[in-house]
Amino acid sequence: MSTVHIKPVPVTPEEVIAVARDHARVVIDAEAREAMAASRAIVDAIEREGRPVYGVSTGFGALANTFVEPERRAELQHALIRSHAAGVGDPMPEEVVRAMMLLRVRSLAMGRSGVRPEIAEGLAALLNADITPWVPRHGSLGASGDLAPLAHCAMVLLGEGWVREADGSRVDAGPVLERAGLRPITLSSKEGLALINGTDGMLGMLILAVADLRHLLTMADVCAALSNEAMLGSDRPFQPELHEIRPQPGQAKSAANIHKLLQDSEVMDSHRNDLAHAVQDAYSMRCAPQVAGAARDVLAYAETVADQELRSVVDNPVVLPDGRVESTGNFHGAPLGYAADFLGIAATDVGSISERRVDRLLDITRNRGLPAFLSPDPGVNSGLMIAQYTAAGIVAENRRLSAPASVDSVPTSGMQEDHVSMGWAAACKLRTIIDNLGTLLAVEMLAATQGLQLRLPLIPSPAARAATAAVGPIAGKPGPDQFLAPVIEQVKRLIESPALRHEIEEAAGPLA
Template identity: 60%
Template structure:
């Protein structure tokens, strides 16, 4: 455990965006939250509040749970133990103790701290699911979650501890621990302090958990979904950047834009491919370099890494679009178990299983890997004097004395290869837990973590191509 004020190993995120902080708050109704709003709250510190309709519905749902506590029929997670201990009946006078014990026992994460923006996304998304009022949680719980976000108080969550079913248990438990005034948090200044101190400085009081509330706070896939939302936001920018760097490389290598013609793309009606090709044509329009060798060039066609850019970039765009569809559905979903239905029924279900988001995180890692791979291949062509059509070795006018971009390419290649390893699916891996009660898991947290690293690598891979392409154009 870190001493108060000590760094836990992860630097604070970028300073809060003043414009976002001053923007109208995101209002949680349970449904209707967008991925862009998740990013605004998680990364830029836009405030969020609980909607009046959600507040009323949550109060009604919590009242139903109060009735279950004194009823005669055992209700899973309310008057019973958890997982393989579900047959153990808990007396009414110990139901609150049960919830606190659950949170404490499940806050067992290990490893490096998770980035604050991921934890902020996790907090927001758990609040969103609770706001749907299928969890039997009082609105005061969500109020405190959103107050932590508003005051820049971020629970310290560790890297390891989620199997992606029953949700992100250990990460969410560390967040729940903060609500009861225990554990550690990052304060607004980025220092790690005991939660009780941070709450006191912010004028906030911890909550005393009631029946069902501990379980509802930790039974969700919100960490996986939060990382997916952040990755989708970043990939929107990086897929556009990839077209820019590719166009610059085509120009720098004296390539042609004829392969990107609209009539050729229409022969294969892939949406992403057509979009990337249009973008490349737009970027290369008016290029004096491209025009200078449009006729009389002895080369019949460009290498695949140039000519097939729309096909690869377009496939990545289509993958991002599919992942966004899954994320949007999940942003409207009630994620918990059991569900407290408005008619008073309590039903066990499997909505905590992270398979839908785990699969698309793995799918995106494949797309991200291929964007990096083709970028690295384009970069290599600019550095190889035998294939660069007149550019100096490694883009160095003083080759020999100066190695130019040689080792920058090594760094790029190392990251591209790491992305190839990160493209191996995590969601195909599963081990049974909880005495075989939880005998299949999604491993979605691992899928989302490796996607996050893959996106970060792609950003750097494209940066190397960008610098090399700019140098190549300067040398033309």
Template identity: 45%
Template sequence: MIRLDGQSLTAPLLARIAAGEGVVLDEGALALVAENRSVVDRIVAEGRTVYGINTGFGQFATVVIAPDQLQQLQLNLIRSHAAGVGEPLPKDQTRALMAARINCLLKGHSGIRPEPIRLLTDCLNRDVVPVVPSQGSVGASGDLAPLAHMALLLVGEGLAWGSDGQVPGGEALAKAGLKPVTLQAKEGLALINGTQLITSLGNLAVEKFTRLAALVDEIAGLSLEALRGTRAAFDPRIHAARPHPGQIAVAERMRGILGTSSEISESHKDCHRVQDAYSLRCIPQVHGVTRDALQFAGAILERELNSATDNPMIFTDTQESRSGGNFHGQYPAFACDVLAIAAADLASISERRQERLVNPAYSDLPAFLTQNGGLESGFMMAHVTSAALVSEMKGLAHPACVDTIPTSAGKEDHVSMGPIAARKLLRAVEALEQVLAIEARMALEGLRIIGLAPAAGLQPLVARLAEACAPWTDRVMYEELNATLGALRAHQEACP
């Protein structure tokens, strides 16, 4: 069980929850939640007019709600804001969304009682997962629509995932032995006002991207050996003169993977070539800036995962409610857009190495890596697939966070479009994995054609790929690429 305390949730932990692990709530954090709730109860008891507690929302903030209508106010909020459309989020992504919102509520600034948090936790642990449409949030006054669909489950409404598809939320709760809650003052707003869709999806993408960013160096090493490239470009003195951390780290890793020589490098040490193409020579520079981008954006997304993103925020020490803008998604949206750019660039340089592997004008290898050209097409279409993926990724790299459409009668006059940024980042990372699998399979075939041993640091990956993929003769290509993808994932598991 992964402990949630509002302070220490990380991308790897969130990925484990998304995959099915349960959570336990930190009792100290729950005590802070209860203490924070007492401020809301006092405001209601004293009859003070405070936004989000006993007023309407957005443009209706000046409308004061009678005490006997506060429960209806919160229920109306959830129902009216559950306006999402489009394909539902996959269950794993919705589990991540639930965990991220629980963690935010445990910060103790939302004014919610422990009871709704406990119910949301029970739903997560018993795999009672709401159906949450993927579209409908602009990522400014929180991810209101998707979180409202999540909150509908807690009041026994909406839809949940059952064993045979979608079922009514109340039915799913009852089957799991759970009872819906009656929302009290501010609790509907507390459940939906935050950036948790952007943040949860962004952190899931970071977890996968981080592993791919390590794998890409090994795959590039395979290509460098298959293309008979030189190790000279990884000389530490070159990179010390331009001391970007990512560049230095990748150059060091390439030296570690490739060593000083191999059978392949010895076979061409006196060749006529002076220097390699950029897709080989500039591996540290291009892969390196991606590492730096991951560190920058990953830090933003992890901080956001452990932030209070409500409005208004309740402060226990001064017994006050204060309106602000922590719900605005520009921070996580910006981070997701940066990473989509980084993913597209990694895929782009990989595709350029693939071109060199299949094009005999750039290598000493047979065209399309087949010895029976004409009768066989070899990896001709695999490269076309990679080109298609890279082109799509360039579109996904266009930033969402620079767009804004004012909403809520002009009250929300600048929005982040963060959910769009997060969703396209996930698509980009998935495409990157496919592009890298194509490069790895091509490089393996190039090494087989050469017939000499590559660097010792590459041999575990070569062995894993060779076990999954027999020497090439024309056969069903998508099956070959799926086998390569499986081998790469197994290699990542064995060599984290």
């Protein structure tokens, strides 16, 4: 999609990805502007009446009981943004920042935040001008939302703070806005608070992670099938009737994928009735759908959480249509933190079982006739020995990253914010785990396709032929040792792109 229209209704995950990754244009429709104007009118009325309302006429956090005079309330909002833009560390990727900005526009457009339409339009203008705020990695605790990251975005609206240039450098925001023909915005009461009180950063990362992991779980099934075929495994454990008796939905999908991918294979037929063949394969082969399928079920849970959050008003306080302005705890990131942690655990285990299949493929005592480390000339050559070391190191890192962040609350703000979600941290480490999973699957695909080449002249399945045809130009045939690092990187890019999956589906049929 080239344009995303913002209305006072939820956006879809596909729209978030279109803006974050494909730079789709953002247009705020009239009904969203009307909803924001109506809620702003309520805040203006409260101002005229002189009622004490958190964030409108008071300070923030532990300073919530401090009354702020009317003439200083605009100053209060600007001071809030500047003080909360306290993040440090490397900048977040462009796609994360763009997703976060779009989700803040979406939340404001729901008409419950009491801001002028100009605030949401200012964020949309930054997106449409491809201006990406420099948002440091560290600063959010995921309580009161992603305060520091969103404050760094808001700073750019004010013509302050930093922007990330296309080459990765950091520059002052003011001149960048001027070149784009954009004017800094002056905030009114409540507007600074509304710009930073949300779960938009962790939600954006979760939506992007769900999309990436959905693809990688299908590719994990592909890799499992190729490894099974290369190791002369059995396809019998993947028969549909064996999974109907354990009705776990993700398991059934993964098993169906693997079963389909193993059809029409001379390699599989070569040992189907061999009495010497193992009655049962190792768990890493036979239980592949149980592990990847369970991860699919966790993914479905995370998708539900993200969908519910996309339909949520995440701000504090919120402006209700009847004129009330009420404090809430909806900014607390626990639902997203739990989902990200759980998804990280599942993705780690999918990578772990993948590495076990690689180890089995390389071990001459367990790989059923393949040469040691898949080298036709072992001894002088080490084959894929150290590629498995790399995979083992990554598995260990993912296990460390799988320690849940969401149980690691640290009290802040003078004990006013005495339980925080760490949802931002959970989502950040989930991104690393998923990136690592791509590398693990690349090592497995490299090993499996080389193993299948060593089974020639037996012809593998159509799916395996498609995968080998794609990997072959990168890795070549098994032979003398080569510089492996660029090979693994290129196969990883192949795994992560939709093109290889499309070629495999062309050969074997659609995959779940």
